[in-house]
Amino acid sequence: MSPETLVKPESASFSAESFDAHVMKTYGRFNIALERGEGCRVWDTEGRQYLDFVAGIATCTLGHAHPETIKAVTEQIKTLHHVSNLYYIPVQGELAKWLTEHSCADRAFFCNSGAEANESAIKLARKYAHDKLNIDNPTILTAHASFHGRTLATITATGQPKYQKGFTPLMPGFHYVPYNDIAALESAIAELDKNERQVAAILLEALQGEGGVRPGDLAYFQRARQLCDEKGILLILDEVQVGMGRTGKFWGYENLGIEPDIFTSAKGLGGGIPIGAMLCKSSCDVFEPGSHASTFGGNPFACAVALSVCQTLERENLLANVSDRGEQLRAGLQAIAAKHPQTFAEVRGWGLINGLVLSEGSDLTSIDIVKAAMAEGLLIVPAGPKVLRFVPPLIVTAEEVDEAVAATEKAIAAVGNS
Ligand SMILES: *Cc1c(COP(=O)(O)O)cnc(C)c1O
Numbered sequence: 001m002s003p004e005t006l007v008k009p010e011s012a013s014f015s016a017e018s019f020d021a022h023v024m025k026t027y028g029r030f031n032i033a034l035e036r037g038e039g040c041r042v043w044d045t046e047g048r049q050y051l052d053f054v055a056g057i058a059t060c061t062l063g064h065a066h067p068e069t070i071k072a073v074t075e076q077i078k079t080l081h082h083v084s085n086l087y088y089i090p091v092q093g094e095l096a097k098w099l100t101e102h103s104c105a106d107r108a109f110f111c112n113s114g115a116e117a118n119e120s121a122i123k124l125a126r127k128y129a130h131d132k133l134n135i136d137n138p139t140i141l142t143a144h145a146s147f148h149g150r151t152l153a154t155i156t157a158t159g160q161p162k163y164q165k166g167f168t169p170l171m172p173g174f175h176y177v178p179y180n181d182i183a184a185l186e187s188a189i190a191e192l193d194k195n196e197r198q199v200a201a202i203l204l205e206a207l208q209g210e211g212g213v214r215p216g217d218l219a220y221f222q223r224a225r226q227l228c229d230e231k232g233i234l235l236i237l238d239e240v241q242v243g244m245g246r247t248g249k250f251w252g253y254e255n256l257g258i259e260p261d262i263f264t265s266a267k268g269l270g271g272g273i274p275i276g277a278m279l280c281k282s283s284c285d286v287f288e289p290g291s292h293a294s295t296f297g298g299n300p301f302a303c304a305v306a307l308s309v310c311q312t313l314e315r316e317n318l319l320a321n322v323s324d325r326g327e328q329l330r331a332g333l334q335a336i337a338a339k340h341p342q343t344f345a346e347v348r349g350w351g352l353i354n355g356l357v358l359s360e361g362s363d364l365t366s367i368d369i370v371k372a373a374m375a376e377g378l379l380i381v382p383a384g385p386k387v388l389r390f391v392p393p394l395i396v397t398a399e400e401v402d403e404a405v406a407a408t409e410k411a412i413a414a415v416g417n418s
Pocket residue numbers: 112113114115116118147148149150205209210238239240241266267
């Protein structure tokens with residue numbers, strides 16, 4: 001990092017001790033405090049600069065302090081920021097129109113987070129099962145290593161025991177299958193249907209993000225779609241991490257040649273302003289007034305910002321940038337993996353969600369390299385103990401990708417030498 005890039009903030013009075021005394025310790029935090037950002041860069045309270053390949057975990061679609069976001073935020077806050085869904089909210093309708101015109105869905109419900117969007121999808125699937133399929137005891141199939149959120153229903157949906165530990169009793173009505181395994185999916189459905197826990201829906205990520213940046217298999221998703229069609233049940237895709245252009249297509253499912261009946265979005269949707277959405281085909285929209293609600297859901301502020309993110313993605317042709325920069329990043333990471341065959345097993349991902357996967361035999365964990373990268377001025381995030389996740393803003397430039405690859409290489413050299 002060159003000295004002229006160091007910007008010393010006015011007040012470097014941050015105290016981690018005071019923070020920890022007052023904020024619950026629900027997160028394992030790295031020991032830096034971030035206070036400013038611009039584009040793909042953020043600065044900490046000591047004035048150190050970082051290249052941000054975390055982007056709030058695949059959330060800051062347009063990076064930090066994007067002029068369009070600043071404009072949308074300031075204009076909407078001056079106009080109208082919140083009113084109840086007791087009234088029509090024009091910009092909510094505009095956002096829903098944009099999302100449905102750019103996806104396979106017909107209708108949207110707005111909430112505030114990924115977990116809430118998935119809760120909405122789970123509720124819609126259960127109501128559909130009761131109203132349309134006459135299933136008394138509906139089961140939703142989800143995948144091992146999936147991640148769907150932290151509410152009680154969504155930790156139950158999440159096929160990872162570490163998120164459920166200590167929070168029993170979990171929610172009934174879920175069953176887990178291995179991801180990308182057609183035979184297991186077929187036999188689970190047959191088995192559950194025999195035992196009067198009829199399957200009402202299959203909930204999957206097009207690419208498992210948290211669970212290790214694992215792309216979905218084309219044949220698997222096509223078979224899942226076919227099984228749902230044969231049985232008249234619903235295919236739900238959790239697009240919270242991979243939607244909104246992250247894979248080089250607007251939605252992750254577009255990489256798999258299928259359309260879901262329901263899908264959810266959140267992280268990238270507001271570019272960092274909290275908003276979630278559940279979208280569905282009109283054929284499965286069984287919600288009626290009173291079925292579901294959210295006080296903040298779809299308020300003018302969040303919707304105006306999300307709409308501006310959507311329009312900016314399109315106007316600035318960012319999907320092409322995602323594809324090109326993604327290819328460049330994977331090539332760079334693959335070269336690193338090839339140089340260290342003992343340490344790394346593979347590079348996998350789509351567009352700008354990529355994982356550098358440590359080999360089973362390596363003593364290193366993803367955290368070791370994440371920390372070393374931070375010392376090199378690069379922020380990256382683990383996806384489990386053995387995968388490094390690279391999810392930069394979608395506006396990332398070719399120079400920034402080169403810089404991230406170089407910093408990763410230096411970080412690996414540093415941990416190798418320690
Ligand atoms: C992050 C994430 C969620 C949860 O989103 P929150 O906004 O944290 O509730 C759900 N599903 C997937 C795939 C995610 O990556």
